[in-house]
Amino acid sequence: MGIYKRYFDKYKWMFLTAISCVFFEGICDLLQPTIMAQIIDQGVKNSSLDTVIRFGLLMLLVTALGACFAAARSILASRVSQSFGADLRHDLFAKIMRFSEAGADKIESGSLITRMTNDTSQITQFVNGIMRIFFKAPVTCIGSIILAVILSPELSLVMFAAVCLVAVFIVISMKMSYSRFAKVQYAIDRVNTVVQEYLLGIRLVKAFGRYEEEEAKFDEANTDLLKKGVSSQLVIACFSPLISLAVSLGIAAILYLGSILFGRGEIEVGRIAAFINYMAQILSSLIMITNIFNTFVRTKASDERIREVLESEEDFTCMEKEAGYESGEISFHDVTFAYPGGSGMPAIKNLTFHVGRGETLAIIGPTGSGKSTVALLCLRFYDAAEGKVCLNGTDIRQMDCRTLRENISIAPQKSMLFTGTVFENIAWGNPDAMEEEIRQAARAAQADEFIRKMPDQYESILGQGGVNLSGGQKQRISIARALAKKAPVLILDDCTSALDAVTEAKVRQGLRAADGKTVIMITQRIGTAMAADRILVLDNGEKAGFGSHDELLASCEVYRGIFDSQIGMEG
Template sequence: MIKVLKNLSPYKWIVFSVIALVFAQSMAELFLPTLMADIIDNGVVKGDIPYIWKIGLWMLLVSAIGATAAVFASFYSSKAAMGLGRDLRQKVFKHVGQFSLQEFDEVGTASLITRTTNDITQVQQVTIMMLRMVISAPIMLVGGVILAVSKDAKLSLVIIGAMPFLVIAILLILKYAMPLFQQVQKKIDGLNLVVRENLTGIRVIRAFNRETEEKARLQTANRDLADVSIKVNKVMAFLMPVMMLVMNITVVAVIWFGGIRISNGAMQIGDLMAFIQYVMMIMFALLTASFMFVMIPRAAVSAKRINEVLEMQPAFKDDGTQKANLARGTLEFEDVTFYYPGAEEAALSHISFTAKPGEITAIIGGTGSGKSTLVNLVPRFYEVKSGTIRVNGVDIRKAPQQEIRSKIGFVPQKSVLFTGSIADNIRFGKQDASEQELKNAAAIAQATEFIDHIEGGYSASVEQGGSNLSGGQKQRLSIARALIRKPDLYIFDDSFSALDFKTDAKLRKALENETKHATVLLVAQRVSTVVDADRIIVLEKGEMVGIGTHKELLENNEVYREIALSQLSEEEIA
């Protein structure tokens, strides 16, 4: 919690102002009972009306000062807490942006969303309370005790007798509440995961008539969260009644013994009334402290989860300094082996090949053979276990990631589009692209045939995830996004799978001229897509089992021949 609160340092002057204002508010509240005692003993009892007016005006002035201080303290504490929340979100988002895919797999997207939203909100709320109550409660407690003792030291023994009961009650409640607060945050993670999967996978759920099962799954996650929350609230429900019971018993005892002391002439009526007010202040200070003891542990759990993200270091750091500009467009794999985190078997083993500008290097293989894994290593989404990958002649581990990725036009297996216009999505590859570059990229990607028929054309809106576009349309926009950068290296990860054969053929023909000075790495399932490639790499179970042209592999590679025969007839192969 302290590590998170260190982020308040930019707001230190605001925090100091809040402390000063809360101090002024507390002093005003502590001074009012003394004025009240004075007005009763020296004004009301004696019937001195002018004195009542005089002290009454002082009470109004003190109340006005306290109220003004309270308003400004609330404003500035909220400003500091909201600023802290904003800064934390930016800090977490920026830090997560440096993660490799390994860290995303480890923490989970749903948990990262919860930590960025719910957990930071918890810290915000407690920060506001801390700035107000953590400062106010000790002042009210200590000030109330001192002033109560000054009114009547013997009667103060009643307060001392009541405090152990309050402290024991608070400690017992905290003992049972803390573990439950930790469970609450985990259950929120679980609920967020189920909701996210249902919303993103709604088409699959409906296609397989799984609505009933998914509703049951959501109900289970929701019920788990509700059950733990109810347990927490049950424990917390004991706090207020216990505090009020002890407080009321203490007040009754003060009135009882205070009445005896008044009858003995050892105490005045005004002092007793002031004493009761100070007892209430002391009890409310303890009650406030108990709430803080409850809220802070919960926020501490959230702060710990935030710190886990901020302290998590990427599996590899961008410490490279070399510029990837030696041999434009070259890609080299030298004895590359890669394991996914926690995996016992290698996803790729001893991969070696060289791809040069003006050439198309295709990768083909069965499902799970490691095709997508291979291309994901080029932009350094994951770190290789051994071996070397070079882009433009430079080891990708010795060059800045931004420099390497600026040379790559990447089209992922799953087309990802963002909310905005069609033009915005294509310009995602190059923000300062001209109108001509935009249209040229769309034309090469065979996207103009549907863009021209959409109302609004390039200004037409794309909904979240491209849900208002077909799979083929999304793929063509993803390809256009890569083409507009004019990179040294193009990576197409099964990027033509949603296209019909006619569009596929037209696109590959258009790409020939566009990519003749660049290297093309092409992952495909269809033999017809790779048949004209300069080099075809055949993968099986993460190993290279063949490399060559279509004709060479048909003659010499059994795995490739099986793939080809499963898709083409003997006549087509010949």
């Protein structure tokens, strides 16, 4: 309940008002059978029209009041539950935004979507049900039992037997339902994940002609959801008729026993009719309580999944946000790191290097040597297991993450663009940038030329992920976005792989114009590395060499092998 407390506090007055309406609605429902008994026993039995009219008008008044209370609680319940759901979705999204990389790795994106939509809707429905039904059912049920006992203690024995039998069915139903509904939610996760993976890789699927395999994968997930859904609904399908049967048998027994008592003159017809009405209200209340418990079982499974998100590990924060830095020195000191949940083998081992302000460092090495891991550690997506990473001599673990990341700009290995205009995508990292600054960044990234050829130039709309651009165009806009941020440190994580050599050389020339910026270029190309002030060579996560191109050719076997494979053998 703790994570939802502030939501209830926010809407407390509306919640309490709705509960009050539910209580008075229940009282109105409880009065009606008693008034009906008076109409029969005092009016009809004695042929008193005045009595029938008097109690009839009273019943109409009570019914009208009950309808007013019902309308009020329905309106309040809808308002509170929908507001509750909106706040919960907002907090879930805000929490996801603060996920650490380790936390994000634990829950698939498809599952996160399910939790923000399906699970949140389940919680919202439960809150609505609490205000509309949960409190009314016990009030009506308990009140009906009390009034029924007052009417006839003898008939109440049959009623208690039926209620106890129904209670047993409810408990068994809950125990059997919980695990099944939890499995349904995870099956929905799987369906969402399969659909999401297909949509993200739709071009690859078409290129490889993997339609049947993808369809088979979806059918497997969909069939699994079908089986689990049927399994969970079977419990309800079996127990709901049993509950109705138990109460119906109770009503039949009451009619039989009531006829015997009436024959003896121990009870009047009106009381028997009122008792049956109370039994019907008890039946209705018990069915509502059963539905509530079934909803509760589903909600409990959704609640656990939502709590898993809200209680996940957040991004690292240490202190108040600090002012930005003017310089950008990066240094690693004996850094060792292994990915959480991975093989356990270090991706980086005892790595030490330093990049001074305004210098350009190229990081090169074989695939899997830990190049991109360096970028992740610089941005503190993960913390080093041993050693430390410093920005301007300060251990980044002593810095607030927002401060750290405001001082580092990155053009990632996989260019990620958003739905919106070209201008908005470039200005994404610096919303306050002026138009000329955006154009300057685009020119430096060699993107201005093709942007000006687009129908609306910088106001041209990009599809989701930049689907209406080529790979090289997306990379150049990504680089322009990184430049527009104007951070002291710029990391280019193999973001020129789709560019030809001439365009890449022009991009490097544009980067040199960014005076005073510290640049870290992660690359597979020896030609790119040669243009840097210094080169860091990685091999299996360890530093194999560090220095200029000429120094590494003479002293580093790994670098020399890369050079020979790309350039040297051609010469």
